[in-house]
Every structure is written in structure tokens, then in C-alpha cells.
Amino acid sequence: MVPIEHIMVFTGALFCIGVYGVMARRNAVLVLMAIELMLNAVAINLVAFGTLVYPGQINGMVFAIFVVTIAAAELGLGLAIVLRVYRMRSSINVDDIDLMRW
Amino acid sequence: MELSALAFYVVAGVTLVAALGVVSARSVVYAALLLILSLVMTGLVYLLLLADYLALIQILVYGGTVSILLLFALMLTPPETRPELNHRGWALGAVASGALFVLLLVSSLADKWPVAGAARHISLVDLGRALFSTWAVPFEVASVVLLVALLGALTIARSTTPGSKIAPRASA
Numbered sequence: 573m574v575p576i577e578h579i580m581v582f583t584g585a586l587f588c589i590g591v592y593g594v595m596a597r598r599n600a601v602l603v604l605m606a607i608e609l610m611l612n613a614v615a616i617n618l619v620a621f622g623t624l625v626y627p628g629q630i631n632g633m634v635f636a637i638f639v640v641t642i643a644a645a646e647l648g649l650g651l652a653i654v655l656r657v658y659r660m661r662s663s664i665n666v667d668d669i670d671l672m673r674w
Numbered sequence: 675m676e677l678s679a680l681a682f683y684v685v686a687g688v689t690l691v692a693a694l695g696v697v698s699a700r701s702v703v704y705a706a707l708l709l710i711l712s713l714v715m716t717g718l719v720y721l722l723l724l725a726d727y728l729a730l731i732q733i734l735v736y737g738g739t740v741s742i743l744l745l746f747a748l749m750l751t752p753p754e755t756r757p758e759l760n761h762r763g764w765a766l767g768a769v770a771s772g773a774l775f776v777l778l779l780v781s782s783l784a785d786k787w788p789v790a791g792a793a794r795h796i797s798l799v800d801l802g803r804a805l806f807s808t809w810a811v812p813f814e815v816a817s818v819v820l821l822v823a824l825l826g827a828l829t830i831a832r833s834t835t836p837g838s839k840i841a842p843r844a845s846a
Contacts, residue, residue, distance in 0.1 A: 581783070587774075612713065615716075623793045624793055630801060644735055649827050652831035655751070
């Protein structure tokens with residue numbers, strides 16, 4: 573089995589790629605994709621710790637299942653908001669979406 | 675090196691390359707396809723970590739539904755005419771994510787994590803028992819969250835503005 577440090581480095585890199593995507597992309601759908609990458613990195617880490625550090629315990633997998641559930645709900649709501657904003661503003665550029673800016 | 679470790683490094687490398695493609699591809703459709711590749715590869719990582727049920731869920735939920743949803747959203751919205759990378763956010767994002775990666779690298783390599791014995795395979799029966807006994811309340815809350823998200827997405831995405839092509843109902 574792979575040492576847990578290597579898995580943590582892998583998921584850390586995946587998470588940071590997601591952070592970069594959130595900050596660098598302008599298209600709101602692409603920002604949501606980057607958020608999916610970050611959520612996946614976290615879920616892999618939960619499973620890795622559950623399997624390698626606490627073998628036989630189920631909590632890591634259960635948490636990962638909850639992460640997948642929340643990710644699906646978040647993506648559905650996010651895309652609905654993106655479609656709505658596109659109808660109101662004719663743009664899904666996150667720089668243009670300043671409706672709630674004070 | 676064992677075969678499973680070698681497989682992990684290959685799968686992790688493909689995932690990272692695909693993820694880099696997601697955040698840097700010029701075409702949004704390429705980005706979506708690379709995201710699907712990256713998510714399916716994540717499913718393989720779960721398989722290598724002996725979480726076979728989670729691998730199944732990952733490929734069903736992400737490889738199936740999420741990718742279709744993302745592709746539909748991309749079809750319903752126009753491609754950006756301006757350059758895709760934000761010039762202000764680009765440098766800032768690179769610096770911030772690089773710094774975060776260094777921090778994560780240092781903190782994950784600094785400590786010796788207590789790896790206990792051999793990894794054990796968890797059967798689906800055990801998982802179902804845990805979900806419906808120990809984790810019963812969070813499980814039900816998660817289902818309510820999904821229902822609320824479904825209804826909220828329907829309410830938000832439904833068009834109510836006059837003059838839109840899809841009329842929601844006969845205007846009173």
C-alpha cells in the first residue's frame with residue numbers, strides 16, 4: 573500500500589489546483605468545476621485516512637459519502653444560480669456578477 | 675514496488691494532469707471532458723484504497739450525472755468572448771495556491787502518521803449497517819438536504835421574467 577504521506581501530497585496538489593481554478597477562471601461554470609476538484613481532494617483524503625490509519629473503521633468512508641452528497645447538491649444549486657444569472661445579466665462572467673455588492 | 679502502489683502513482687499522475695487541464699484549458703468543453711477524466715480517475719483511487727462502494731458511487735454520480743449536468747450548463751450558456759483567464763486573479767491565484775501547496779506539503783511530511791497494520795477491506799454490509807445505525811440521523815439529514823437542493827434548484831432555474839422563451843405558466 574502507498575504511504576499516507578504520498579496520498580496527502582497528491583490530494584494537496586489536487587486541492588491547490590482547485591484553488592487556482594477558482595481564483596483564475598472567469599466563467600462561473602468553470603469555477604464550479606474547480607470547486608468539484610477541491611471537494612474530491614478532500615474526499616480522497618478522508619478515505620485514505622479511514623483505510624490506512626484506522627483500518628476496519630468505517631467513518632472515513634461514511635464522511636466521503638456525505639461529501640459526495642453535498643457536492644451533488646451544491647453543483648445542482650450552483651448551476652441553477654448560474655442559469656438564472658445568465659438570464660438576468662446575459663453573462664456568466666464572475667466579474668460581472670456584482671448584484672449583491674454593497 | 676508493489677503493483678497497487680505503481681497503479682496509484684500512475685492514476686494520481688493522470689488525475690493531476692487532467693486537473694491542470696481543467697483549470698487551464700482554453701475551451702470550456704475540453705475543460706469539462708478533462709474534469710470527467712479526473713473524476714473517474716478519482717474513482718480508481720478509491721478502488722485502490724479498498725473503498726469499492728465509494729468507487730462505484732463516484733463513477734455513477736460524477737461520471738454520469740455531474741458531467742451531464744455540467745455539459746448541459748455549458749451548452750445553455752455562451753462561451754466567453756473575452757480571454758478566459760482573469761489577469762488579476764491569474765497571478766494572485768498562482769501565488770496563493772502555490773503557497774498553500776507548500777504549506778500542505780510541509781505539514782503532511784513533517785509528522786509521522788501512525789499507519790496501523792494492514793488495510794482492511796470494508797464490506798458493503800458493514801457500510802450499510804453503519805449508515806443506518808451510527809450515522810442514521812446525518813444520513814436522513816443528508817437526504818433532506820438533497821431534497822431541498824432539488825426544490826431550490828427548480829425554483830431558482832425556473833424562468834419567470836416576461837419575454838423569456840420558456841414561459842413558466844400562463845401569465846395572469
